[in-house]
Structures are given as structure tokens and as C-alpha cells.
Amino acid sequence: MKNSTSIAIGGFDGMHIGHQKLFNALDKNSAIVVIETGYANLTPKREREHFSHYPILYLELDSIRHLSGQEFIAFLKEKFPKLQKIVVGYDFHFGKDRKYSFNDLRTLFDGEVRVIDEVTLHGDSVHSHKIRAKLQIGDIKGANAFLGHNYTIKGKVVSGQGIGKKELVATINIEAGSFLMPKEGVYATLTRIDDEEHFHPSVSFVGHRVTTDGNFALESHILDGEVFCNERASISFVSFIRENQKFDSIVELKKAIQKDIAIASKELKFLQI
Template sequence: MKIQNNIRSIAIGSFDGMHVAHMKVVEAVDAIVVIERNGGYLTPGYKRSLYTDKMCCFYFFDTIKSLSPEDFVEKLNEDFPRLERIVVGYDFAFGKNKAGSATTLRELFDKEVVIVDEICLEGIPVHSRTIKAYLREGNIYMANKLLGRHYSIKGRVIPGQGLGKKALVPTLNLKVEHYQLPLEGVYATQTKIGSSWYHSVSFLGHRVSTDGSFAVETHIIDKDIGMVEGEIILEFRALIRKNRKFDTLDMLKGQIEKDIERATALLNESSSG
């Protein structure tokens, strides 16, 4: 049995990142239809709803990828019986093998279709793929600029290798899934535990100076937060340095102390700016 709704206008797309261009697309609709794929997200799943007050409706790609453009539009009409307006980006593609375009949608849907032109910031087209590319090269400043917010990931606290607290600095180790991770390295971050935010310095990448395993870990600066369980959020502010190997633990510890000093300066500057 289908749930009846009174939604009259929708925006359709992947909306991965909920970046500044997405906000333009969704500003004048009742609901967002998210085409959900798998992996490498800026904002996985329901987390898109954290950045908008619009209702989010999900179509899982695997369940609709075989539909022809005509069948897809028929599905929209069935799922949104009062639909009067659809808003899409200029590069919207839909239907099996991406056979349909934004222009095709305008031809098939018998009411209003609004096609939003490409949106640029300082001459740079705003796309999720562009933001991901900036993240992969560690350019947090530009990724955040195109997002219109600080890039963040959520992870579950897990046991670490036990070396940090004993020989280096204590860290919270995280299991992070589905997100696009930035370049391997050390970052000035904000960490949210419960309802509180803390200045932090975070590492993600392979522990090339110790056991070689991949890790995402964060050190809370100048705070003893005790035992932490469940999920926490990391918010990326700036890249401090790329990941590299140190010959001894003493050399690594010395560099971590410098990283903490650098992160503290950057975060204090950001807080006062």
C-alpha cells in the first residue's frame, strides 16, 4: 500500500555533499528525491537530512537503474500523485544507461520542469566530484568553500593499538564507513563527543611508522575526556602535513607535539576570526 502525500514539487539528484549548488536546486521545492548509490560519500544516507529542512525521499539506484526514462517518470507520478514541478540540475541524467537528460525529463513530464544552470564559485564549478578531488589532495580549504560548511565524518570509537596512550599521545580510534576520506595525513579538526565540541588534531592513513595498518584517530587537545563510547564526529579545518614515516617513536612523538601546536594555533585563529 502506497503512502499518499501532498508533495507538489521535488528536486531530484544524488545530493551527495549537500553543497552550495545543491542548496540552490532545493531552495524552492517541497521535498528532495535522493538517488542513493553505494560508497565514497560526502554525506551518506540520511545524513543529507541534517543539512536541509526539506523532506528527503530515497530511491536506491539498484532498484531503479533498469527503468527506462518513461518508466522513471511514471514512477514519479505514482509516488507523488500531486506533483506539479520538478527541479533538476543542468547535467541531470536518468533512466537505464543514462538514456534520459534534463531536456528529456521536460519532454516526458507534462507539468513544469525547472533546469538549474551550472553554479560556480570564483570560477570553479561546484560539483561533488570536484569537492572529492579537493579532499583527496588535502585541500580542505577549497572543499569546505564549495560545500559551504566544514567537511565532517562520523565514526564509531573502537580499540586502538594501545601505543598512543603509552608512548605517544592518547587518541580515540574510529571505524569510519562509506565516507570519502581526505588525503592521508594530519589535520586540525574539531571533534564532537555527545553534544560538546573540542579542539583536536586528527590522523588518517596508514601507520607507516608503527604497525602499517590503516587508522582514523583523533587526539583531544588539552582535555582529559575519559572513556568514550559510541559515535563521534570529526570536522576538518586544515591539513597540517601529509602522512610520512619516522624512524623512531621519539621522532614521531616530537612531530606529534609540533602537530598539536600547529593545530592549536590554527583552531584558535579560526575561533577568533
């Protein structure tokens, strides 16, 4: 990173299509500076690294929020001695009490400051908080359009309630507490197992198992045959199928699951996996 001549600065949760506009303005020898605010749950921790080839420097907001504008620039120059260009979004603020804007950045920094205008899709501005809102109402396709990729949750494999394979369908259960969970319900998904390169078509459930034990679960049923998952899995959401609901019996639940499987199979049939 010491040789980086340009940097993009922001929170970059989601690495969505607006963020990608900033990255497209970077030079060959560049880096991304992520300011961690504690709100990142679309691409938590180092998940952002899957959506850019540039190296990423992570800064905790609390460690830099006290800096004046001049001190912030000095800090960046110390981290990036060859810095010539800074790329930010139109709503970027920095320094103590967020009192400085990109106009101040242009005054304080002796290199180029590139400001990327608001990015919109179908007339709606693209922001991470809007993606979170879409996920929480089950608008997966809308969230994915803003992201520029399918919303994906990754986690470690955990034991389920034990009745799936015996009485319903076999599922892979994962725990992924650092990710935002979408609206409770059933989804057409793509699931990646352990270190496999490809995704399996799948149907996934997110929410409280109200018909059985009442516990919260994130579980995925693989549609192209039973697979063994050893340590971890990732679930990539494609579309919302139905709300979470309570059934009068296991028999009724199984009928609903079979219907979910048919819908997901049709939805995923023409995707390149």
C-alpha cells in the first residue's frame, strides 16, 4: 500500500454499484480506505475484499474521528507517501465532528480530489441503508440490483433441530451473526459448500421455526442432490418465495416445503451456476 498513488475513502458496506463508481476512478497503483463505523453488516469485517482487487486499509472511526482536517490529511500522507489522488463520494465528510466536506479536502490536499456524483438506479439513489431496508422487507431483487451482486451470507455450519432429514428435507444450518438477516421467510438461493468453487441451487429458510421448536434458523436445502458440508457455507439470495408461517402439522409443513422447492427450481433453472 505504501506505493499507492490514489485512494478511495468511505464506509463501503455492501461494496454496491455506487461504491464501484469510486473504485473505477482509481489508478493502477491504488488502495481502498475503509472507515469502520460499526454499522457494516452487508459486508462485515473483511468480506469487502471479495468485491475489489485493490488492497484495503481498515480504519476504526474512533481512532481518527478526533483529527482536524489538516491532521487527517497528514495521517493519510503518512500511510500513503506517494499519494496523488483521493476519490470520495459527494456526501463524504471527515475530521472532528464531520465538519469537513470534499470542498475542504480540495483545499487541504495538494493533489487531485475526485468527487463522484450520486449514483442512481431507476431514479432512486443507491445507498447502503436503502439496501438494508430492502432486505428487511424481503425485496431481494431490489437489494441485489443496488448491490450489483447477490446478497450473500456466510457462516459456520451448526447442528439443526434433527428432524429435517428424517421428517422433512435435509438442510445445511449455518450461524452468521455478523450479517444482516433478510426478512423472515423462504427464498430461492444459491449455496456454496466449504471450499467448493461452484454454487448449488437451493431453497433457504430464514427465521424462527414457528411450526416446530420456535428457534431462529438460517438453513438451506440443496436441490441438486444431498451434499455433505463440513465447516462452512455461504447462501446467496436470489428471490423471495413466501413469508414465514406456522403450519398445523409437520405434514402441512412438508407440503409447503415441496411447493417451495418447485418454485425455487423454476426460478433458478436458467441461472448460470
